[in-house]
Amino acid sequence: MIKTGIVGISGYSGGILLEILLKHPQVRVTYVSANNTHGKVDTIWPQVAGYTNLTCEKFDVKKAAKHCDFIFLAVPHTIAMQVTPGLLKAGLRVIDLSGDYRLNSIQQYKKWYGAAHTDAKNIKKAVYGLPELYRENIKKANLIANPGCYPTAALLGLIPLTSTHATAIQSIIIDAKSGVTGAGRKAKLQLNFSEINENFKAYKVLNHQHVPEMELYLSKISKEKFTINFVPHLLPVNRGILETIYVQVNKCLPLKDIHKIYTRFYKTEPFVRILPLGQQPELNNVTKNNYCDIGLATDATNQLLVITSVIDNLMKGAAGQAVQNMNIMCGFDEKEGLH
Amino acid sequence: MIKTGIVGISGYSGGILLEILLKHPQVRVTYVSANNTHGKVDTIWPQVAGYTNLTCEKFDVKKAAKHCDFIFLAVPHTIAMQVTPGLLKAGLRVIDLSGDYRLNSIQQYKKWYGAAHTDAKNIKKAVYGLPELYRENIKKANLIANPGCYPTAALLGLIPLTSTHATAIQSIIIDAKSGVTGAGRKAKLQLNFSEINENFKAYKVLNHQHVPEMELYLSKISKEKFTINFVPHLLPVNRGILETIYVQVNKCLPLKDIHKIYTRFYKTEPFVRILPLGQQPELNNVTKNNYCDIGLATDATNQLLVITSVIDNLMKGAAGQAVQNMNIMCGFDEKEGLH
């Protein structure tokens, strides 16, 4: 039984983390904090009424260290790097759900997140928490950079191809569609129901801060430098990401062969499902669970591959993957608390 | 051709007013203002690109008076009563879409809107702009208190009954459901897509500020004092109000007779449709038009009458009704600009 805390309980990821951890048989939630929302946890999230008597308070590193072995940071970027060094120093293991420790470079961070990074030491040490790629490193890590939602779907969809056919790839275009919880939980006119409902649009066209994260790990794993053209859109649903990934290759890759590569690649993975040929993944099948479902198709020439990858942005794209990482770090069954 | 201005262009009602008036053949929109949103009108509301070159500025009574004969106030309550006296003094005719001039009494206003009323003179003079009841007064009015959305659906649904069977009525319960635009256009966490979508709840149970407005005009018209029990709910749709009205009466009122009373009452009304017996109104049929559709049913004893009344909260419940009032005041065809 480990003692865990959650910093940033009032956002969507924090709320889902709380739900999962309260029901996780090998975990006790012993500390929760938030910046502007205080009081009994079950008035903040009435869904968990009956599961906890915790009170949410302003973050205090000493209190956190006193009550926990393990901390999840579900705070906005720039906040995570302020509290992480103290938590690590106090001997806690940390999983950061923000973008603060993903890019491995303070220059890249500055460029894409528009702020100076204040923890150059740990950004180098953090392990990228995508279990399908870095399970062994995760086991021993003290600081996990939990992957972004878009990169999770993109990397899982691309890695089997890029790691086996890197030189054949000519271009990668990702057309992504995300549910609204992906934008966070904040008062903002553009997120109002009447602005989103019955509407649809692209945003940050070819200019999203998740692109360098995708390119970094795709290139690392595949030992080849890749450029990704990425256009996200805001979908009028609460949860879920679907990415339609278009890969142009310079030789004929028969669909059946590709399918075999993908199936083998994820054969023993508990949370990735390759669909039978002819089927397309849909949000419904991954809502509120930790799966990534992947579909495959090609054009007549077999030189354009269309990979469709879906996840729940709050589960495999955030809180679910964070718990999967914790399970690995603690030696629990990787699926514990996630079915 | 009259020259009209709109104060408060950035809200939903202001935006719809703008769309209607720009296409109205006997009107020119010559002035628009808003408090925090400035610049070209077609960047604020891209739908009207190509219809106007107007620029939105901060409200200025002199400029408004110089450019307009007629003003619509689509501002929050308490703001309307600040600008109305100056506009009237400058000789403009005013239609106020807020609650500031509806209650006829500064005491009631204080009680329900929580603010002192600063224009005691005009609150007495304002004409309640429900054409089906007050058409003759509207013709000559200089200041119209445009009805609230909930009272519009409630009064149109109840008046034929209360004005003919006042003493038989024992209780009135209104269970109302409103689309989200009814809450206005503002940054507010509770109005976020993910908080409203796939959700549903009651609010201000038996305690909504539209209740005294309903009771006032229902009692006036029917010459009998009525109490209304009113519970509103927030519906996950953009536009539309449906009110299910339960009226208990102390004698048997056969449904066919009731239906005849309603049909006759609205026989010549251009914007009220009584459905055939057996049919129920639905939001779809009134979305983006100015109709109020009404359905009727009774229980086996004919002593419980269920009246269902639907409108588009931004049309018959706000901007559409305001234009209907303007048409009446200016001697235009009452339907002009509204089909």
Added chain:
Amino acid sequence: MIKTGIVGISGYSGGILLEILLKHPQVRVTYVSANNTHGKVDTIWPQVAGYTNLTCEKFDVKKAAKHCDFIFLAVPHTIAMQVTPGLLKAGLRVIDLSGDYRLNSIQQYKKWYGAAHTDAKNIKKAVYGLPELYRENIKKANLIANPGCYPTAALLGLIPLTSTHATAIQSIIIDAKSGVTGAGRKAKLQLNFSEINENFKAYKVLNHQHVPEMELYLSKISKEKFTINFVPHLLPVNRGILETIYVQVNKCLPLKDIHKIYTRFYKTEPFVRILPLGQQPELNNVTKNNYCDIGLATDATNQLLVITSVIDNLMKGAAGQAVQNMNIMCGFDEKEGLH
């Protein structure tokens, strides 16, 4: 470990039952059937891929009896009464989610469901599966009539009042709003996305087949005959029911006293939560769980009580409650598989 089967796997209730039972630690799903949908279960419900290798076939009583101890019937009414006698005779325990065994009288059944009842013997013996009222009977039952979704929310919302103040009650009006899965899973133009989305309407006004079920058990428990005026509406959400219940009483019932009665009544119930005064329940808090949340309010005279009751129509309103009943019948922890 008991062996259970599900008849009618292709509907929403059947699908949810399957999900719950596959993860239930004391149950093995050993048989599933459907009328028109056959093949591997995980192609019918891709969400459960990885959890089962079962194949769905046409119903066969012998096969069911051979493979199971326990059967859930998630079939349309009239079908349940055809298969139940055979299953009982074969020694299985049966939970029927349809309306076939709820009304206790073949005359009432004929009147409300429009079909002759063919199993007069068992309709008398069936136990009404609302654990909060009939837990002791459920323990020993061989045939459970699982309650309708609307009656579940209504009875839980009303029983504490009617069983303590029966004679004070003058009228009960229930304004109900249900998500679309409540209408079942079938090809029907009126259920198309574009017909429901951004729309809202009442249906079966004062004439729904769940009314006699509510009246029957309300009267039984409260030892007083009640009439219920019930108007359901179709809500553009997938899951959830909210009922706004208006009760007029002939004496002053202070809200605090009522709240105390409700809190005590459900003190030890695992799945009913009475909200603190001032709070209103919302669908979100019960989606995909088995809770019924209840809010209370009164008007100034304390003679009109407004009870708001929410459930997930597929959980506490169908599959969740069925599993709760199974847990009781088998002596399992009542919450097993339901959190």
Added chain:
Amino acid sequence: MIKTGIVGISGYSGGILLEILLKHPQVRVTYVSANNTHGKVDTIWPQVAGYTNLTCEKFDVKKAAKHCDFIFLAVPHTIAMQVTPGLLKAGLRVIDLSGDYRLNSIQQYKKWYGAAHTDAKNIKKAVYGLPELYRENIKKANLIANPGCYPTAALLGLIPLTSTHATAIQSIIIDAKSGVTGAGRKAKLQLNFSEINENFKAYKVLNHQHVPEMELYLSKISKEKFTINFVPHLLPVNRGILETIYVQVNKCLPLKDIHKIYTRFYKTEPFVRILPLGQQPELNNVTKNNYCDIGLATDATNQLLVITSVIDNLMKGAAGQAVQNMNIMCGFDEKEGLH
């Protein structure tokens, strides 16, 4: 004043056509028919109550010819080619909203629509009704093949580029998202609210019957053969199409130059709006109007162009464009009835 008829009034396009034509000042609707839906038009489409007394009947070519000068066919493909020859012979002008006359070749038709074409003569004569490309031919046409919804958004988004830089283009990928009315109005489980709502998926990946239509007219106009990779997705909204079009070119095309080309190309077009650089089009701005809004962006190398094109699938993608064609054919103002 011309006399028009609509064949196929019960579908979404037929219904919208009816609404537009009933309010069009130079048109009288004198005949409507449908295959399975009969009776008073205002019981089929309650929105038009008060606008017409027409009765919908089974199609009869003699009756149609007797009552009309002009016919709109809003019927499924294969039906249109059965009735068109008779209507033309009777001297009527015909606008067909189905796919029957778009492909110019009975072989292509057979391949993509899976049925033998029975009117080889007229498929050659039909004019493709995209006014921005074929206005002069439309004026004199007797038979218009009204464009498909996806091709309308695609062609308007691509033509300025392909007709000026055909040889520079290396690949075209279109990622399309369509509202549910695009799938037609029919009872189908996959179109049920609960199957679409909160869900999202791709369908007919690289294999949609609108592809040959796009390729045909794109190649014709641009005098270069193009291949289009097209992946459509079903969006949980009622109306609207957004296509994100990715064009790879073999030279640097500065964004400002591209923007100038597009702005000039559509300078005098009443229904195409090129957005200022930096803005992205959204469904909201074209819902229920006849506009196509187009946004432009490029990557850092200026060799990947991202064109976003939005229309209302029932307006510019079907009924609105049909009326625009009628206006051109009859010499009316092209915008009549469409604002």
